[in-house]
Structure formats: structure tokens, C-alpha cells
Amino acid sequence: MTDQAPEAGPVMIVGGAEDKLGDRVILTRFVELAGGDGARIVVITTASSLGESASDVYREVFLALGASEVVGLRPLTRTEANAAAVATPLRTATGVFLTGGNQLRLSSIVAGTRLARELQAAHRRGVAIAGTSAGASALAGHMMAFGASGATPKHRMANVAEGLGILNGMIIDQHFEQRTRLGRLLSVVAGSPSLLGIGLDEDTAAIVHGNETIEVIGRGAVTIVDGSEIATDAHESRGHRPLMVSGAILHSVPTGYLFDLTTRRVRPHLTETAIARRRAMEERARGAVKRFKKRLADDAARADGGGTSSRRTRSRSSDREASE
Amino acid sequence: MTDQAPEAGPVMIVGGAEDKLGDRVILTRFVELAGGDGARIVVITTASSLGESASDVYREVFLALGASEVVGLRPLTRTEANAAAVATPLRTATGVFLTGGNQLRLSSIVAGTRLARELQAAHRRGVAIAGTSAGASALAGHMMAFGASGATPKHRMANVAEGLGILNGMIIDQHFEQRTRLGRLLSVVAGSPSLLGIGLDEDTAAIVHGNETIEVIGRGAVTIVDGSEIATDAHESRGHRPLMVSGAILHSVPTGYLFDLTTRRVRPHLTETAIARRRAMEERARGAVKRFKKRLADDAARADGGGTSSRRTRSRSSDREASE
Numbered sequence: 001m002t003d004q005a006p007e008a009g010p011v012m013i014v015g016g017a018e019d020k021l022g023d024r025v026i027l028t029r030f031v032e033l034a035g036g037d038g039a040r041i042v043v044i045t046t047a048s049s050l051g052e053s054a055s056d057v058y059r060e061v062f063l064a065l066g067a068s069e070v071v072g073l074r075p076l077t078r079t080e081a082n083a084a085a086v087a088t089p090l091r092t093a094t095g096v097f098l099t100g101g102n103q104l105r106l107s108s109i110v111a112g113t114r115l116a117r118e119l120q121a122a123h124r125r126g127v128a129i130a131g132t133s134a135g136a137s138a139l140a141g142h143m144m145a146f147g148a149s150g151a152t153p154k155h156r157m158a159n160v161a162e163g164l165g166i167l168n169g170m171i172i173d174q175h176f177e178q179r180t181r182l183g184r185l186l187s188v189v190a191g192s193p194s195l196l197g198i199g200l201d202e203d204t205a206a207i208v209h210g211n212e213t214i215e216v217i218g219r220g221a222v223t224i225v226d227g228s229e230i231a232t233d234a235h236e237s238r239g240h241r242p243l244m245v246s247g248a249i250l251h252s253v254p255t256g257y258l259f260d261l262t263t264r265r266v267r268p269h270l271t272e273t274a275i276a277r278r279r280a281m282e283e284r285a286r287g288a289v290k291r292f293k294k295r296l297a298d299d300a301a302r303a304d305g306g307g308t309s310s311r312r313t314r315s316r317s318s319d320r321e322a323s324e
Numbered sequence: 325m326t327d328q329a330p331e332a333g334p335v336m337i338v339g340g341a342e343d344k345l346g347d348r349v350i351l352t353r354f355v356e357l358a359g360g361d362g363a364r365i366v367v368i369t370t371a372s373s374l375g376e377s378a379s380d381v382y383r384e385v386f387l388a389l390g391a392s393e394v395v396g397l398r399p400l401t402r403t404e405a406n407a408a409a410v411a412t413p414l415r416t417a418t419g420v421f422l423t424g425g426n427q428l429r430l431s432s433i434v435a436g437t438r439l440a441r442e443l444q445a446a447h448r449r450g451v452a453i454a455g456t457s458a459g460a461s462a463l464a465g466h467m468m469a470f471g472a473s474g475a476t477p478k479h480r481m482a483n484v485a486e487g488l489g490i491l492n493g494m495i496i497d498q499h500f501e502q503r504t505r506l507g508r509l510l511s512v513v514a515g516s517p518s519l520l521g522i523g524l525d526e527d528t529a530a531i532v533h534g535n536e537t538i539e540v541i542g543r544g545a546v547t548i549v550d551g552s553e554i555a556t557d558a559h560e561s562r563g564h565r566p567l568m569v570s571g572a573i574l575h576s577v578p579t580g581y582l583f584d585l586t587t588r589r590v591r592p593h594l595t596e597t598a599i600a601r602r603r604a605m606e607e608r609a610r611g612a613v614k615r616f617k618k619r620l621a622d623d624a625a626r627a628d629g630g631g632t633s634s635r636r637t638r639s640r641s642s643d644r645e646a647s648e
Contacts (some may be wrong), residue, residue, distance in 0.1 A: 027347055151475060152501040152578050153543045177476045180504050186576060201476055201566075221476045221566035229573075231590060242525075242545035242578035246590035249553075250574045252477050252510060254566035266570035267557060 009033075009126045011167055015174040015200030015220065016100055016133030020061050026205045026218050027058075031065040033128035033207070034095025039067040042093045044321045045074045046081075046109055047101030047134040054099050062097075073115075081113035090118045104145055106138035107161040110230050114162050123166050130205075135172050141168040142195055146185035155237035158184035158191075167208060176223060178202050189227040190234040190245045196261075197225030204255075214259040215269060219304040224251040226264050246260025292297040330450045333357075335491055335532040339425055339498040339524030340457030340546065344385050350529045350542050357387040357452035357531070358419025363391040364381045366417045369398045369520060370433055371425030371458040378423050386421075397439075405437035419452040421628075422459030428469055431485040440488050447490050454529075457498050465492040466519055471508035477569050479561035482508035484516075491532060495519045500547055502526050513551040514558040514569045519586075521549030528579075538583040548575040550588050563603035 010033050011055065020028040031039050041062050048054035055072030060071045071089045075081040086261030096119060098106070123129050131139045140163040162170070172186050173181045176199035189197040200206060200222025208214050216222045226249040226307050234242040251266055255261055258269040334357050355363050365386050371380035379396030386394045389578050395413045399405040414420065420431070420443060434440050447453050455463045464487040471482030486497070492599040497505045513521040524530060525544025532538050540546045550573040557568040577583055577589055582593040590595035 031331070150501055151504060151506050154545070175472055177507070180475060182475050182506060183501070186574075194332040223476070225574075233592075243576065244578055244581050246591060248574040248576075249548075250510075250568040250569070250572040252567065252572075254568055257568050266568060268557075 006126045009123050009128045010208055011123065011139060012128065012130035012205050012227060013136035013139060013167070013172055013174075013198070013200060013208070014130065014132035015136065015202045015218075015222075016049065017178075017202035018132055018205070019203055020057065024061065024065065026203070027061055027196070029205070029217060030066050030095065030097065030128065030130045031062055031067050031316075032133065033130075034067070035128075037066045037068065039094050040069040040071075040092055040276075041067050041095040041097060042071050042073050042089045042100045042108075044115075045072060045101075046076065046098075047057075047103060047105050047136070047138065048099050049101060054101070058097060058099065067095075069200040075109060075113075075115060077287055078109055078113055081110050083114070086115045087118050088161055090122050092128070093122065093127055095130070096122060098129075098131035098138060100133030100135055100172070103138045103143055103163075104136035104161065106110070106134065107143050107145065107163060110138075111162045111164055120165055129321040136174050136200060137172045138163050139166040140170050140172045141165045142171050142192065144171055144173045146186070146189065147181075149180045150183040150243055151180055153183045153186035153190060153243045155187070155239060155241050155243055157187040157240070160188060164213070169194065169196060170198050172198045172200065172203075174200045176201050177220060185225055185236070186245050186248060189225045189244055189248065190243055191201075193227030193230045193232075195225075195227070197227065199223035199225070206259075212261055214253075216253045216257055216259070217255050219255075221252045221254045222259075223321065224259055225249070226251070228264070276307040330448075332534055333447050333450045333452045335447065335463060336452065336454035336512065336529050337460035337463060337496055337498075337522070337524060338454065338456035339460065339500055339526045339542075339546075341499070341502075341526035342456055342525055342529070342542070344381065348385065348389065350387055350527065352389055352542060353529070353531070354419065354452065354454045356393050357454075358391070359452075361390045363418050364393040364395075364416055365391050365419040365421060366395050366413045367389065368420065368422045368434075368439075368459070369396060369425075369585050370422075371427060371429050371462065372423045373425060376382070378425070382421060382423065391419075395470055399433060401561070402433055402437055403550060405439040406435050407438070410439045411442050414446050414451075416452055417446065419454070420446060422453075422455035422462060424457030424459055427458035427462045427467055427487075428485065428505050429469050430458065430485060430638075430643065431469065434462075435467075435486045435488055443488055444490060447609070453490055460524060461496045462487050463490040464494050464496045465489045466495050466516065468497045468508070468512065469496040471505075471511075473504045474507040475504055476492075477507045477510035477567045478561055478569055479558070479563060479565050479566070483512040483564065484512060493518065493520060494508060494522050496522045498524045498526075500525050507546065509547070509549055510569050510572060511558070511567055513549045513572065514556040514567055515552055517551030517556075519551070521551065522549075523547035523549070524617045529530060530583075536585055538577075538585065540577045540581055540583070541579050545576045546576045546583075548577060548583055549573070550575070552588070 043055040059070040143163030145159040146160040185197045201224040204218035206222035230245040231246045367379040376390040383394040445559040467487030469485040507519045528542035528544035553571040555570045
């Protein structure tokens with residue numbers, strides 16, 4: 001596959017607490033991205049404090065969803081993450097999943113090691129890579145390490161460390177709505193406005209397709225903070241004071257929408273049924289406008305004849321139009 | 325005063341829980357706006373469930389801060405709010421303060437009554453008007469009535485009622501960071517993008533000077549949501565689903581800054597000392613740039629002579645420049 005200049009694989013970042021027992025919208029999609037029935041998935045559990053059992057949960061779910069093989073990988077030191085052995089399971093994997101836990105374990109143990117380079121190479125040759133919670137934050141080049149909660153951005157609110165470098169130009173935060181993390185995301189973007197801020201709600205995922213689009217699936221929303229127009233006093237603030245952050249462009253993107261990374265705009269990602277429904281609606285709307293215009297013309301003709309009813313008819317029609 | 329085409333009075337909206345015992349930055353400023361030592365203040369306690377004692381707290385503070393007279397006004401029915409008697413204390417007042425409580429009491433008892441009209445007239449003739457918490461929300465024409473908390477905007481998340489019409493073109497929310505109210509503010513602005521969304525943190529105030537600027541004072545920040553560029557699916561969403569809201573322009577404005585209502589941009593509101601300090605800094609920066617340019621020219625001259633050190637010197641100089 002590497003000989004044919006392959007496309008980089010999709011990267012799925014999950015806000016944590018993804019459904020593992022019900023519809024499993026997110027985990028089902030990940031197995032699909034990893035090749036469906038033929039999927040060979042490596043689960044990296046370094047972030048977790050739960051030991052090997054962290055991979056058991058995902059092994060069970062991924063096998064139930066049709067994966068043919070699930071292998072756990074759990075380096076706990078940089079020596080282990082640099083060992084040649086880490087490469088073996090990744091060479092045949094079609095998907096890699098990073099569990100939650102503490103992302104500082106991923107940055108301090110994995111970032112910059114052989115394992116990180118193997119992950120980048122796997123991504124480049126088309127392997128699907130996903131991370132949930134800590135695992136999502138760590139996929140960025142600049143990793144949201146930890147910080148205080150709250151909606152108002154403050155000086156020294158968040159700490160950034162080196163991440164795994166799969167998604168560059170982004171800073172990723174998770175449990176976003178549930179732990180009120182807008183403030184810390186805004187404070188990081190204010191200090192580094194070229195990083196696109198991504199806030200993932202729980203049981204919600206953003207799928208990054210190449211450098212082109214972000215697709216949203218799941219129960220909540222993905223908050224995107226575009227700092228390209230930001231003005232701030234981040235460079236002259238002190239202590240833990242609220243920061244001045246002006247002109248941050250905010251997008252709250254729920255399931256069914258795409259965020260275009262080039263235009264930095266949201267556009268709908270419609271199913272075929274939805275497209276058909278929308279077309280029918282537009283057809284009806286065009287009919288209504290045509291009838292409305294005709295009525296206006298009729299009214300105008302009658303008004304020229306001296307009637308007084310034209311104004312009332314007209315405004316009633318536009319009221320109806322407005323409330324539809 | 326009414327004969328001389330006076331300027332409308334300043335309007336101070338407070339996010340609740342303003343300091344009443346310590347520095348009292350906000351309440352001190354209100355007394356100043358109301359005329360300082362000569363201030364005659366009416367305290368409207370309709371929103372509060374605490375009865376007359378709600379005005380006692382503020383009476384004590386305002387008198388301690390130099391007001392010459394503090395009168396409580398507490399209509400509890402629309403009949404009372406329409407009575408000629410409500411006009412009397414307002415005719416001589418230089419400041420009016422609305423306490424917190426439940427803003428629906430203000431909209432259902434006061435909005436549209438004689439008292440509301442008297443408040444609007446007082447504002448027009450220059451009287452300072454302030455509201456805290458529920459009293460802040462109620463000063464708008466469209467009042468944030470109640471809603472769910474959370475950072476992600478959702479369909480049917482917030483309810484709007486008619487407010488007192490002192491501040492039009494705005495929707496005001498309070499206890500903003502403390503109760504995580506960004507979601508409901510975004511959802512209202514998405515549905516009514518011409519309303520400027522104002523979120524007030526606790527112990528923080530926005531002072532609206534005419535239709536020109538908003539000045540921020542106090543401990544937290546004022547969040548301003550400008551919906552003029554918004555795209556949304558608010559009109560086709562259902563149930564309590566997360567809304568798509570794209571392109572909301574967000575400003576987080578702490579003390580010491582002004583928000584310009586015309587340009588919709590933040591600008592510093594500097595004290596004279598700060599201006600002097602900034603000028604000195606700019607002077608030093610200009611000197612540094614001049615020296616830096618001279619060094620670049622010297623390096624270039626030397627490089628023409630065949631040296632290899634120019635590149636290193638140049639990059640070191642710009643590193644220093646960047647970290648200053």
C-alpha cells in the first residue's frame with residue numbers, strides 16, 4: 001500500500017464516555033473506518049491507570065462489532081515505547097484506538113518515541129486512528145495537558161505539552177460541555193491563534209478526513225474556536241486574571257454537519273433521505289413564493305382600481321411567510 | 325433638565341453576587357453614576373422573594389457609600405405597578421437599582437406598566453439605572469426568562485419574555501460563568517441574531533453608555549456574543565437536540581476594557597498611568613526596532629563580504645524580538 005502514495009487515514013477524536021452498550025454509534029463507526037469485518041485493531045492503554053483491563057473492555061466491544069483481531073499495547077516507560085517490538089502489531093493493523101486516562105502519560109511516555117513515529121507512519125499509510133478523552137487530546141501536535149474549568153478564559157488556566165503529532169494545527173479538549181472547558185480552550189487559542197480549538201462533548205466524535213473536513217457524530221456537539229481574527233491581552237496579563245479575548249469565531253457543530261477546514265465554515269452532511277426531503281421542501285417553498293407573487297400582482301392591480309384591502313392582504317401573507 | 329434635550333443615563337447591569345462588604349467596586353461606581361454624595365436612589369425589589377428586607381441591604385450600603393436618600397419601591401401586582409404613586413419617588417431620583425430574584429416577576433408585574441414607562445422616561449432624562457442578576461436581565465427589551473445550563477446550545481434551551489425596555493437590541497444573562505449559561509445565550513442569539521448576547525459573570529458589571537460603549541468593571545468578565553455572521557439550523561431543529569450554530573463572534577471582556585457597540589470591537593480603557601506606561605513601552609520598542617534594522621543592514625553588508633555568521637545572528641535577533 002505504501003508504494004501507491006496512499007491517502008492519510010481518517011482520525012476520530014472522541015469526547016470520552018462514548019456509548020459501549022447501546023447503539024454504539026461512535027465505536028461502530030470506528031470499526032467501519034478500520035475496515036469493518038476485516039478490521040485488525042491495536043488498543044493503546046498507556047493513558048489508563050486500569051492496567052490490561054482497559055483493553056479488555058474495548059476488545060469485547062470491537063470483536064462484537066465485527067473486528068477480526070484486537071491486540072492490546074501498553075508501554076509504560078519510554079524504553080518500552082522505543083523498543084522495536086512496538087512496531088510489530090502496528091505493521092498489520094487497520095485501526096488504532098487510544099483509551100482515556102491521563103494524557104500526560106501519553107505525552108511523557110509516548111511522544112517523540114518510536115511508537116509515536118510508527119503511529120504517524122500508520123496514519124500516513126491510511127490506518128484509521130482514534131482516541132477517546134485523554135487519547136483524543138494526545139493525538140494533536142500541541143496537547144491540552146490539564147487546566148482549570150470554567151467558561152471565562154483566564155491567564156495560566158491551561159497547560160500544553162507535546163502530543164503525538166497525528167493532528168497538527170489543532171488543540172483538542174474533551175468532556176467539553178460536561179466539565180465546562182470553554183475557558184481553558186479559549187485561553188490556549190488566544191495565546192496560539194493559529195491552533196484551531198476543538199472541544200468535544202461526551203459521547204460525541206469528530207472525524208478528521210485529511211486536512212479537509214471534520215465530520216461530527218454522536219449525542220452532543222463539537223465546539224470549534226477559530227482564533228484567526230482574535231485580539232487578546234494574553235501576552236500582558238498576570239496571575240489568574242480573566243483574559244481579554246475579542247473576536248473568537250465560535251462554531252457549535254452537532255451530528256449531521258461537516259466543518260470545512262479550508263473555508264472554516266459549517267456545511268450540512270445530509271443523508272439521501274434528508275436530501276430528498278429537503279428538495280421536496282424547496283419545491284413546496286418555490287410554489288408558495290410563486291403563488292404569493294401572483295397574489296401581490298393581483299392586489300396591486302386591484303389597488304390601482306381604488307380598493308383599500310390590498311395592504312392588509314399583503315401584510316397577512318408576509319406574516320404567514322415569516323412564521324413558516 | 326428635560327428642557328435641555330438631556331443625554332440618556334448610564335445603565336449598569338451586574339452579574340449578581342456583587343461585593344457588598346469589601347471594596348464594593350461595583351456599588352461604589354453605581355453611587356458615583358447616580359451623582360455621588362447627592363444621590364437619591366430608588367431600590368425596586370419586585371423580583372425578590374425576601375420582602376422589604378431586600379431593600380434594607382442596599383439602603384445600608386448606598387447610604388454608607390454617600391447617597392443622601394434611598395427609597396424602596398415594591399409593587400407586587402400590575403395594579404400597583406400602574407398606580408400613579410409609583411411615579412413620585414422616580415421623579416426626584418438620580419439613580420434606580422433593581423435587585424435580584426426572579427426576573428419573571430419583573431416581566432409579569434412591571435413590563436408594560438406605568439412603572440416601566442416611568443423607568444424609561446427616567447433613563448431618557450439621564451438617571452442612572454442599574455440591575456443585578458434578575459434585575460439586570462429584566463432591563464433588556466427581550467428578557468432571558470429562564471432556561472437550562474450547559475455550554476452547548478440546544479433547541480428549546482431558553483425562554484424569552486418581554487423585559488422593561490431600557491436596553492434594546494440586547495439579551496442579558498447573569499451568573500454567567502458560575503451557572504454555565506453560554507449554551508442558552510448562544511441558542512437565543514442563534515434564533516434572534518440581531519440581539520447582542522451579553523453574559524455577565526458574578527461580581528462583574530457592564531456599564532452601557534448611550535448606544536456607544538460598554539465598559540466592564542469587577543472581578544470576572546463580560547461575554548459578548550455577536551450573532552451578525554451566524555448560520556444556524558435553529559429554525560429546523562427539534563426536541564432538545566444540540567443546535568448547529570456557526571460563526572458566532574465571541575468576546576470575553578474583563579475589567580479595564582470597553583466594547584465599542586458601533587464597531588463591535590474591544591478597545592482598552594486605560595487610566596492615565598497606564599497610558600504613560602504604554603507610551604514608554606512603545607518608545608522602547610521603537611528604539612529596539614531601529615537598532616535591530618541597523619544590525620540587519622550591518623549583517624547584510626558583512627554577508628556580501630562572504631561571511632557565514634549573518635544567518636545565525638539574524639535569527640538570534642528575531643528570536644529575542646519574538647519573546648519580548
